[in-house]
Amino acid sequence: MTAGCDSRFDARPNGLDRLDDLPQNGNVGQNGNVGVQAVAGGSALDQRLRDLINAEGLRGDPSLGRQLPSINDPLAQLGMRLFFTKSLGGDNDTACASCHHPAFGGGDALALPVGTHANVPDLLGPGRHFLDGPPPVPRNSPTVFNLGLWDRGLFWDSRVESLGGEPGQNGAASGIRTPDVALGAADIDAGETLAEAQARFPVTSVEEMRGVTFEAGSSNNAVRSHLAARLGNFGVGQGELPTNAWVAEFRAAFNEPAARAEELVTYSNIALAMGEYERSMTFTTTPWNRYVAGDLGAISEQAKQGAEIFFRPANQGGAGCASCHSGDTFTDEQHHVLGFPQIGPGKGDGNNGTDDFGRARETGNADERWHFRTPSLLNVALTAPYGHAGAYASLNDVLAHYNNPDGRVDNYFDDAEWCDQPQFQGVAGCEQLYPDGRQHTNRAINQLEREQQAGTHNLSRRINLNGNRRAAVVAFLRTLTDECAADPTCRSAWIPPTDGGPDGNQLVPTGQDGAPLQ
Ligand code: HEC
Ligand code: HEC
Structure with a gap:
């Protein structure tokens, strides 16, 4: 089940604390999102896994007990239309x-977005190129799936970033910090959820949506106000859209039939609706969660072996992955150095400004x-390529x-491996695109090794992920895929009908082969 639209959970917001009223016999509820403490039967491997699951405190479905919108909610529907309109570019x-x-x-199925x-413009994935050079976004x-499960920070x-608040509510009672304000300060315009706070930013990025000339030199807020005026068809944006039915859509979705465009079609309301659409994308019904709930046949033997390696700490023969990819969301929401290769234009850091210092x-x-x-790692099998x-x-x-960061990175740059990705196929001079990449990545690897030596890093130097063990962990990661997310018919609820949308400028995505994406 998706979207947290099951009324049982809506009626029970504190479900997370109520282990005692869950079945103890491996009886899987209709949504498969029922946690259990002990399961009768099963192999020795099942028993060992059960111990690891209990030690990790896993419950199965991490959306359980959260207040998340349904895609059928009017605001989420409006948000979906906004999310798909090119008029916000x-x-x-x-x-x-x-x-x-x-x-x-x-x-987007690309290493680096365009x-x-x-x-x-309507071609997505491999085959999408930037007209003015290599991919410009660093x-x-x-994924925006399961956005409503992040509590601490986005990007x-x-x-x-949340400045602190109720856990489990994807919000921040003490406010949200954004790039518009200083570190540690609350952005009074951020709204109540991380999702709506985030949705204020992509439109201000020249490479992502804004373009070079639109409101050139203006503040972020000027960009936002102009776009709101474009959609609301007033002031500076009046007449910019040849067809425009947004005001009626906003009045219906916000249930404000008499509101004036200037008051209703604000960027805050645009961000709110898009955030609700994103927070409706709950894709947490996985074979793994069924296994956690007691369905011992939900995943293969190989995946169980992989799960054991994933969850078992490194000093007990495992790989200790859950020390960072922790809990039912498979993330601690913290920041770590892993030394994944640095390719792309970078964020202006380090030599030549082509490095990316991340959290620093x-x-x-x-x-x-x-x-x-x-x-x-939820739905990770659907979101290649990987890393920042x-x-x-x-x-x-x-x-x-993970098996050998240093050696793997060396091979990566020896072979200019990014050139093997579909995005870079046929790009002239591909091997020469990222001359600083190796140096930047080696500095990150050195940082990783320093932290490992100091004993402050969660990744052990001694893990073994060769051969069968690696294949087993991959098999396990594949059990984290939501069935609806992998099913074109089911996930079509999150894709608007191809009727042009309220302004006739809706994205109608196709793949490289020209076939509609669905
Ligand atoms: C050109 C491609 C591109 C476009 C267009 C774009 N994004 Fe993104 N989005 C990204 C990239 C790249 C990041 C990661 C940036 C970073 O972390 O610095 C990101 C991050 C995010 C995140 C954070 C996810 C997380 O797990 O932290 C959300 C949410 C999001 N985008 C929503 C949106 C919304 C809403 C819009 C439209 C208003 C949008 N994006 C437009 C590329 C894009
Ligand atoms: C020290 C914390 C830590 C440990 C331990 C750890 N990871 Fe990660 N993992 C991360 C971080 C941080 C990233 C992102 C790194 C980057 O992009 O630079 C990541 C990225 C990934 C990705 C790519 C996901 C994506 O969407 O791009 C996968 C898959 C992954 N880890 C699986 C694993 C597995 C399997 C293990 C155990 C062998 C593991 N991780 C151990 C923190 C960790």
Whole structure:
């Protein structure tokens, strides 16, 4: 089940604390999101896994007990339309969905995204190119699936960050910090959820959505106000859209039939609706959760072996993955250095400005250089390529890195491996694209080794992920895929009908082969 739209959970917001009223006999509820403490029967491996599951405190479905909207809610529906309109791009050529599409697991299937000025604006995934050079956006596009499960921060460096609040509510009672304000300060315009706070930013990025000329030199707020006026058809944006039915859509969704466009079609309300759409993307019904709930046949033997390696600490023969990919969301929401290859234009850091210092960019703490937020591993099989710069094409590549970071990175740059990814195929001079990459990555690897020596890093130097063990962990990671997310018919609820949308400028995505993405 998706979307947290099951009334049982809506009626029981404190469900997370109520282990005692859950069945103890492996009886899986209709949603498969029921946790159990002990399961009768099963092999020795099942018993060992049960101990690890209990030690980790896993419950199964992490959306249990959260207040998350349904995709059928009017605001989420409006948000979906907004998420898919290219009219929020300064040059009317890029939508949020250009880089975050349900058919690509909520990402874009590229190492590095292409926003404005693409060869074919409606072509998504491999085959999408930036007309003015190599991909201009410096970081991999993360999934927007399960956005409502993040409590601490969004972006690879958590620069949209909760300043503290109720856990489990994807909000922040003490406010939300954003790049519009100083570290530690609350942004009074951020809204109540991390999702809506984040949705204020992509439209202000020149490479992602804004373009070079739109409101050039203006403040972020001027960009937002102009876009709101464009959609609301007033002031500076009046007449910018040839067709425009947004005001009626907003009046219906906000249930404000008499509201004036200027008051209703604000950027805050745009961000609110898009945030509700993203928070409706709950994709947590996985074979793994069924296994946790007691269905011992839900995953294969190989996946169980992989799970044991994943959860068992390194000093007990496992790989200790759950020390960072912890809990039912598979993330501690903290930042760590792993030394995944640095490719792309970088964020202006280090030599030539082509490095990306990650979390240290926000905190100014040099010890946090190259630290990135631990990604959730839910639906990870759907979201290749991997890492903050999308350097690794497959899960196998990622695991080879964990096995031997130093050696893996050397091979990566020896072979200019990014050139093997579909995005870079046929790009002239591909091997020469990222001449500083090796140096930057080696500095990150040195930081990793320093932390390991100091005993402050969660990744053990002695893990074994060779051969069968690696294949087993990959098999386990594949059990974290939501059945609806992997099913075009089911996930179509999060894709608007191809009727052009309220302004006739809706993104109608196709793949490289010209077939509609679904
Ligand atoms: C050009 C591609 C592109 C477009 C267009 C785009 N994004 Fe993103 N998105 C990214 C990238 C890249 C990141 C990661 C940036 C970073 O961490 O510094 C990101 C991060 C996010 C995140 C944070 C996810 C997480 O796990 O932390 C959310 C949410 C999101 N985008 C929503 C949106 C919305 C809403 C829009 C439209 C208003 C949008 N994006 C438009 C590429 C894009
Ligand atoms: C020290 C904390 C830590 C440990 C231990 C750890 N990870 Fe990670 N993992 C991260 C961080 C941080 C990233 C992002 C790194 C980057 O992009 O630079 C990541 C990225 C990943 C990715 C790529 C996900 C994506 O969406 O791009 C996968 C897959 C992954 N880890 C699986 C594992 C597995 C399997 C293990 C055990 C062998 C493991 N991790 C151990 C913190 C950790």
